[in-house]
Amino acid sequence: MKATLRNLAVAFVLTLASAFTGCGKNPPASKASVICSGVLTNLEKDDNNCGECGRICSNGMTCQNGDCLLCPSGTWNCAGNCVDIKTDNNNCGGCNVKCDPGKSCQPASSPVNFACQ
Secondary structure, eight states, rough: OOOHHHHHHHHHHHHHHHTTTTTTOOOOOOOSEEETTEEEEETTOOSSSSTTTTOOOTTTTEEEEEEEOOOOOEEEEEEEEEOOOTOOOOOOSSTTOOOOOOOOOEOOOOSSSSOOO
């Protein structure tokens, strides 16, 4: 009888162990999302961690898909994206200048070259 109870106990423990295998593990992180210096970082867009932790884009370059690239002529680096501040409703005339719903970024009079209208 003792052997049977011991076998049942071992079987129970093994069953529980197999049922919980994988529990508590973190889901696989995307290649772009990693921890750099204790901060969750997107390696595809972060100018201070471009493609890998600590790789800094400088001299007007911006991190795009993990590579330091110059923004094309006529665009600005706004939050790691090259945008056309003459037409971008979220960066109208400058970074983070958002147009209200129903308005769009258009040429304006001085001193501002472009504004939401």
